[in-house]
Amino acid sequence: MSQEAVIAASGAYPKPAQTFQYGTAGFRMKAELLPSVVFRVGLLAALRSRYKGGQVIGVMITASHNPPADNGVKLIDPLGEMLESSWEAYGTALANAESDQAVYDYYTQLEQKFNIDKDVVPQVIYGSDTRESSPALVQALKDALDAVGVKSQGFGAVTTPQLHYVVRCLNTQGKDDAYGEPTLEGYYQKISTAFNQLMANKSNGSVTVDCANGVGGPKLRELQKYLNGSIDITITNDDTETFSKLNSESGADYVKTGQRLPPSVSAQPLARYASLDGDADRIVYYYVDKDSVFHLLDGDKIATLAASFIGDLIHQSGITDFSIGVVQTAYANGSSTAYIEKLGLPTVCTPTGVKHLHHAALAYDCGVYFEANGHGTVLFSPTALKRIFAHEPKNPAQDTALTHLKNITELINQTVGDALSDLLLVEVILAHKEWTPDLWDACYTDLPNRLEKAEVADRNIYKTTDAERKLTHPVGLQEQIDALVGKYDQARSFVRPSGTENVVRVYAEAATKSEADELAQKVKALLN
Ligand code: 16G
Ligand code: ZN
Missing domain, CATH: 3.40.120.10 (Alpha-D-Glucose-1,6-Bisphosphate, subunit A, domain 3)
Incomplete structure (x- = not known):
């Protein structure tokens, strides 16, 4: 040089x-x-x-x-x-x-x-x-x-998670912790092999996937060639040639923020739908019920689904003294946190951003982390993986559960949240549980919530503590927020500066939709 x-x-x-x-x-x-x-x-x-x-x-x-x-x-x-x-x-x-x-x-x-x-x-x-x-x-x-x-x-x-995968494969090649073949072909092989085994003798109808007109479309089409046909995947919004269509009226962010269907999707009651984001590291599910009412199955719902399924497999395999934890952010719906606690699992809250969640998830044998926006994955510690792969089942039931568990560790992209791998994970779990989307949704009912953004002169004056759930600066503002929150039932609200845009975000949840909306507006008004 x-x-x-x-x-x-x-x-x-x-x-x-x-x-x-x-x-x-x-x-x-x-x-x-x-x-x-x-x-x-x-x-x-x-x-x-x-x-x-x-x-x-x-x-x-x-x-x-x-x-x-x-x-x-x-x-x-x-x-x-x-x-x-x-x-x-x-x-x-x-x-x-x-x-x-x-x-x-x-x-x-x-x-x-x-x-x-x-x-x-x-x-x-x-x-x-x-x-x-x-x-x-x-x-x-x-x-x-x-x-x-x-x-x-x-x-x-490539999708962002595919590049993460290849980096890890290249650096672990030939070692004890080898992760897979460092090619896209290797990526499709690894997750499809696990999926096909988990879905042997099962079928799970169809799912429609909105790819936000981003790279997830062609990559999902490629992945589909490796799958055994146990689910029928319909791919929509996969036009990557018309640049202006990327993330436009489609995709995970559109669906999650607006809590609505992409206009291009005409939903059939109780059928499964999913949306990816532009680089396919986020996924949310949704469906409409018999009365055509829209229901979102976001990152929190995926986290609880995955944690409970993996917890059951651990138990059924006869593995004991195994810690499973769920990592969330301030955006996690209060009902999801309560539900995880009811399952007897610990929850941790970290600041927004994958690196924080990922780090916290490493504290467990199995750490499930998801942001409500649909970015997340499941990490198994090296010791946990060794234990799972060395475990001797004592009867056929343990053997079956253990085989599923091993395949689950291969199906999940443990480097980073991966919409394609998460899609297959959800499909596997729903197939094993024989759940329609409304049964999955029925685990708990989300508290109505509202996310707003406020343009402010300088977002850097907003400083947070307690995993972004409280403001320390501007001094006095948190007390005003607390006073407003105190007026509503089951309410929670927080304000945090965005890490990606020059705005401040306001989140509110409460017992009813109108209360959540009103609380968000009132908190937002404090910022001007
Ligand atoms: C980034 C983060 C995402 C987070 C979002 C919050 C990664 C890879 N991505 O997109 O996890 O939800 O920022 O954005 O960490 P905000 O700070 O603007 O609200
Ligand atoms: Zn993304």
Whole structure:
């Protein structure tokens, strides 16, 4: 790597007059602001790989559920986790360096700070979602990787969880904790094999999946080729050619935030529907009842379904002293938390953002984590996996349960929430329980709730504590919120600054819809 080469390559991607911040899900904004950021993230990925002794780092270019004009970029650490948070600040500093020389200087400063071995060959893999702006951003990334001598490989359009999967496979290849074949084919093989075994001799009717016109559409179609036909999957909103359709009037965020059907879906009573987001790391289910009333089965419902099913399998396999915990955020519906406690399982609440939930889930033998918005997965600790795979069943019933349990650990993408893997997980559980969506829904009744966003002059003055459930600043505001909440039945409300947009979010739930709406409006009014 020469100073001239880095500075010349950086010169092709001038920094706009803008301050950047590596946020909850990397950098995310209007795509035209991103070329310099992506270039510099490429440099950071190279450093991170060398710091990790040449392990493979992933770079995903996506803006998830954001509108088509946006894009984003984030790093994936060696085991398929989000970038370690202490490194986010280096990304922010690199992105904000004011000149090409400053970029190079900061890069070498980091090399010195971490005593990085210059002989280690960095390795980076990358992918993107289906946005119009993605190819140009991929080019910016490649230019950075080439400038600093990275051994790299592009995977084209992939879902975010697929890239997480491949990163983990590459770094564990040939080891005890090998995760799978480091290819998309390997990904489809792994989860479909588990699914097909779990669904042997079962069938589960049909499910219609709205793919938000994002990368999930073609990938689900691919996955479908590997499935044994025990469920009939109808794919809708899978137009990835018309860029303007991405996440438009479709997708998990549209359905969850508006608590409504995508207009393109004409729902049949009691049939199953699911929506993915633009990069297929989120999924929500829904159905309409006999009176055509819409019911959402969100991340909380998926978490409770998964936790209770896995808990039963553990028990039926004869495995004892095994801890299962459910990790949620402040957005989790109060009824879901009460239900999990009724199941006798511990719950933990963390701040919003996958990295927080993921981390908390590692505390259990089996940690189920889901955000209400549909992002989540299930983690089995290395010790738990060893115990499951070494367990000797004592009778045929234990044997059957144990075989299902082993397949469940293979079906789930344990690197990150994965809409395709979660879809198959839900389908398996519903098939095993012989549940229609209304039976699943009947486990508990969601408290009516409302999410609002407020434009404020400066969201940074809002500071939270207690996993974002309480404000410490502006001083006095929390007391005002508490006073309002006290006037409603079964009510809860919190205010938190968004990590992805320049707004403040207001959540309220209460015993009735009108009370939840009113409470949200009143709390929002306190912010002006
Ligand atoms: C990001 C997070 C998502 C979270 C959302 C909250 C990841 C991969 N994604 O999209 O989990 O729900 O931010 O956004 O961590 P907000 O801070 O704007 O409300
Ligand atoms: Zn997403």
